[in-house]
Amino acid sequence: MAPYFVNSTDTLVSDALAGFARAHADLLSLDPDHGFVTARAASPHRRVALLSGGGAGHEPMHAGYVGRGMLDAACPGRVFASPHNRQVYEGSLAVARAEGVLHIVKNYTGDRINFGIAAERLAHRGIPCARVLVDDDLASDCEQIAAGRRGTGGTVLIERILGGAADTGLGLAELQQLGVRLAARCRTLAVASAAHTAPTLGKPAFRVAAGELEYGVGIHGERARSTIRHAPLARLVERMTGELLGALAPRPGTAAITLVNGLGAVTPLELYAVHGELARVLDAQGIVLARSLVGDYVTALDMRGFSLTVLFAEPADLAYYDAPVHTAALRW
Amino acid sequence: MAPYFVNSTDTLVSDALAGFARAHADLLSLDPDHGFVTARAASPHRRVALLSGGGAGHEPMHAGYVGRGMLDAACPGRVFASPHNRQVYEGSLAVARAEGVLHIVKNYTGDRINFGIAAERLAHRGIPCARVLVDDDLASDCEQIAAGRRGTGGTVLIERILGGAADTGLGLAELQQLGVRLAARCRTLAVASAAHTAPTLGKPAFRVAAGELEYGVGIHGERARSTIRHAPLARLVERMTGELLGALAPRPGTAAITLVNGLGAVTPLELYAVHGELARVLDAQGIVLARSLVGDYVTALDMRGFSLTVLFAEPADLAYYDAPVHTAALRW
Numbered sequence A, B: 001m002a003p004y005f006v007n008s009t010d011t012l013v014s015d016a017l018a019g020f021a022r023a024h025a026d027l028l029s030l031d032p033d034h035g036f037v038t039a040r041a042a043s044p045h046r047r048v049a050l051l052s053g054g055g056a057g058h059e060p061m062h063a064g065y066v067g068r069g070m071l072d073a074a075c076p077g078r079v080f081a082s083p084h085n086r087q088v089y090e091g092s093l094a095v096a097r098a099e100g101v102l103h104i105v106k107n108y109t110g111d112r113i114n115f116g117i118a119a120e121r122l123a124h125r126g127i128p129c130a131r132v133l134v135d136d137d138l139a140s141d142c143e144q145i146a147a148g149r150r151g152t153g154g155t156v157l158i159e160r161i162l163g164g165a166a167d168t169g170l171g172l173a174e175l176q177q178l179g180v181r182l183a184a185r186c187r188t189l190a191v192a193s194a195a196h197t198a199p200t201l202g203k204p205a206f207r208v209a210a211g212e213l214e215y216g217v218g219i220h221g222e223r224a225r226s227t228i229r230h231a232p233l234a235r236l237v238e239r240m241t242g243e244l245l246g247a248l249a250p251r252p253g254t255a256a257i258t259l260v261n262g263l264g265a266v267t268p269l270e271l272y273a274v275h276g277e278l279a280r281v282l283d284a285q286g287i288v289l290a291r292s293l294v295g296d297y298v299t300a301l302d303m304r305g306f307s308l309t310v311l312f313a314e315p316a317d318l319a320y321y322d323a324p325v326h327t328a329a330l331r332w
Helices: A012-023 A085-095 A109-124 A154-166 A172-184 A233-248 A268-285 A315-321 B009-023 B085-095 B109-124 B154-166 B172-184 B233-248 B268-285 B315-321
Strands: A028-031 A036-039 A049-056 A073-079 A101-106 A129-134 A186-194 A212-215 A226-229 A255-262 A288-295 A304-313 B028-031 B036-039 B049-056 B073-079 B101-106 B129-134 B186-194 B212-215 B226-229 B255-262 B288-295 B304-313
Touching: A012 A028, A012 A036, A012 A049, A012 A073, A012 B268, A012 B288, A028 A085, A036 A085, A049 A085, A049 A109, A049 A154, A073 A085, A085 A101, A085 A109, A101 A109, A101 A154, A101 A172, A109 A129, A129 A154, A129 A172, A154 A172, A154 A186, A154 A255, A154 A304, A154 A315, A172 A186, A186 A233, A233 A268, A233 A304, A255 A268, A255 A315, A268 A288, A268 A304, A268 B009, A288 A315, A288 B009, A304 A315, B009 B028, B009 B036, B009 B049, B009 B073, B028 B085, B036 B085, B049 B085, B049 B109, B049 B154, B073 B085, B085 B101, B085 B109, B101 B109, B101 B154, B101 B172, B109 B129, B129 B154, B129 B172, B154 B172, B154 B186, B154 B255, B154 B304, B154 B315, B172 B186, B186 B233, B233 B268, B233 B304, B255 B268, B255 B315, B268 B288, B268 B304, B288 B315, B304 B315
Parallel strands: A049 A073, A049 A101, A101 A129, A255 A288, B049 B073, B049 B101, B101 B129, B255 B288
Antiparallel strands: A028 A036, A036 A073, A186 A212, A186 A304, A212 A226, A255 A304, B028 B036, B036 B073, B186 B212, B186 B304, B212 B226, B255 B304
């Protein structure tokens, strides 16, 4: 039997969702037949529903961000697999508001297809629907990857800002344009010193040699951009932050929202040490560290690694970010 | 080099504390010379300061619970080692209120000695000081362990309830008596399918054979009470909950506060599945699942395991529990 604590790997996600719904019954409810989670409360000013979803294995994303101030609904798939388009369609129908529904989609082929089919069906029903594609993973930013950059940790920051914006009563087009601007100003890089355990095999999904790191790994264990020597943390974070800033080219004095995100098995001690190094690098570059999160927000099962996300924010983004949030995984 | 992301294992804790203080500068401040963290704000009604501490490696405990509604200060030691009595003394001096300071101490010999020396020095200075000893670990409840039961996950629940109580203006003796009553009604059991990685060795601190579980493990990797066959989750949780209820012997209709706590590398999927099974068992026993927490609250570095805590609560305890909390690791 694998090291996972489960009844069976077949029921891992459904058992977890049932327990999640029980633990957070004050905040949300689960529709087990159609496979989505909806918030019990939302701002009365919200005119557009926000819905996201994606494979399981990245908890607390996405269902952990359902609630007041963030998502109206989330559709979890099986482990590392897109939700079915039926889930997205039914979930959207359940929460759509006067001005429709905005889908926040991480850039993976399966998710794009399933959210796309659901959007067509919604349009057919006369329900306005738009999409924000999150594609923040700098490691997949190269011509060889035709699908474009993957979506990863930045999703949480974008969902939080869009949630605050939706609660001010912005319309569908405005929210969609804001989301596109945010995604353009957001990049993430991840490293791992050990793979996640594949649930059905009970073994590491890939091997990392002693003393090496997978640099630029994806949240499903996608092949890293390169394998590098394990380095002291200060040098590693300098390199990662340097690449993120290089890609985003901020002017000095720009405000950054950062996320130091554990991928599963990394300790809070390590994550906070990473945050200290990140802050030092940003200080030296004249970037204003305006807001920050440190913790396990977008995981890859029990992968031993972390990701760094930098999102450059305009003053309005910060105000949206600071709006009240009441979800299972984030309260503000 | 170990799989840990560090500058060096010598600076792991100090680097983490610096990053932690930077990330949560709105909530708390670090005194790096004396080695303690203090809250920036507290209820004006609080007449007694609450201080805890213990070895590092259990994050977010304890510094993650410093802030409004919980601890006034925390003293972190090195990894799995008690803080020095000087830290406890200086931290207590820094936060002591009109009616003194209450030390919340997990039952380990080193912690008892160091908090005890600090308490004597405080008494010498005329500062009232009392102690609540948390000894919830059912696995160490046997005559062969002369030191008594270890303190573990229940600490968080007790700190939260005592925080709420302190904010109503209770005095030192009242808080101490409440803490003693809470500790008597709180038990925890932990299991692990893999050890934590020893930071200096870069290797698992102990071996768990494939298909086996360490049943009744401590949060420093103390020897488990027994080694058992890995079982489906429902059966494992039934057994653990049965033992906890057997020790506490609640009457049907009693209100329980539960904590399903990840020890490091267990995924949220698993923890929520555990919570679902726990709720099922409590329902069947006629126990009221009044409040619950699910997540990594008291860890053992990157151990692959979880603990179950049950605390039987009186109505006043629930009211204290529900009071506002604003700390790095818990907001309510």
